[in-house]
Amino acid sequence: RRMGSEGLSKQQIKAKRLSSLGSFHVLDDDDVLEVLEWLDAKSLLQMSLVSHVFHLFAEEDDQLWKPLCVRQWTKGKFADFTFKGSWKRTCLLPKDKKVDRPIPRLKISDFYSPLLYTRWYRRNTPIEWFKPSEIAQVDKRSKLSLQQFIDEYEHICSDPKDGELYPFRMKAR
Numbered sequence: 001r002r003m004g005s006e007g008l009s010k011q012q013i014k015a016k017r018l019s020s021l022g023s024f025h026v027l028d029d030d031d032v033l034e035v036l037e038w039l040d041a042k043s044l045l046q047m048s049l050v051s052h053v054f055h056l057f058a059e060e061d062d063q064l065w066k067p068l069c070v071r072q073w074t075k076g077k078f079a080d081f082t083f084k085g086s087w088k089r090t091c092l093l094p095k096d097k098k099v100d101r102p103i104p105r106l107k108i109s110d111f112y113s114p115l116l117y118t119r120w121y122r123r124n125t126p127i128e129w130f131k132p133s134e135i136a137q138v139d140k141r142s143k144l145s146l147q148q149f150i151d152e153y154e155h156i157c158s159d160p161k162d163g164e165l166y167p168f169r170m171k172a173r
Helices: 010-026 029-036 041-048 052-058 061-073 087-092 114-124 146-157
Strands: none
Touching: 010 029, 010 052, 029 052, 029 061, 029 114, 041 052, 041 061, 041 087, 061 087
């Protein structure tokens, strides 16, 4: 099973896509977003009211709302706005409006989109998970043979716990 689609059959996913997207159900997720990119803020809001699934697509903050916001608030070379926790809020609310509530999220349990799930996962994964525990510095050298490189630097890539190399073991040919 794919992550984010636990308990859903392919038929359930197709049925929800058909009932929620209508004629748009034949488009890939990327294509649906590309169509939505052509809309202005008011039309994008209206489209988000069509169905739960269109709401999910219309919430794509970076791809849809950020460009709208930048176009709206940019005057000359400088942008004149205060970020309000999401590009959608920043685009729709007056510049001086303060926001003190978290953004409510709509949960939809019977729809799965690999594209939307991946974007959600990337936005909500702590950056610390991708930070190596220890970064070794390698001297800048040139004209090393592969065997010289292995002999001099392979120990830098080894895991001190078990001695295994990561992410791969180099071999001289």
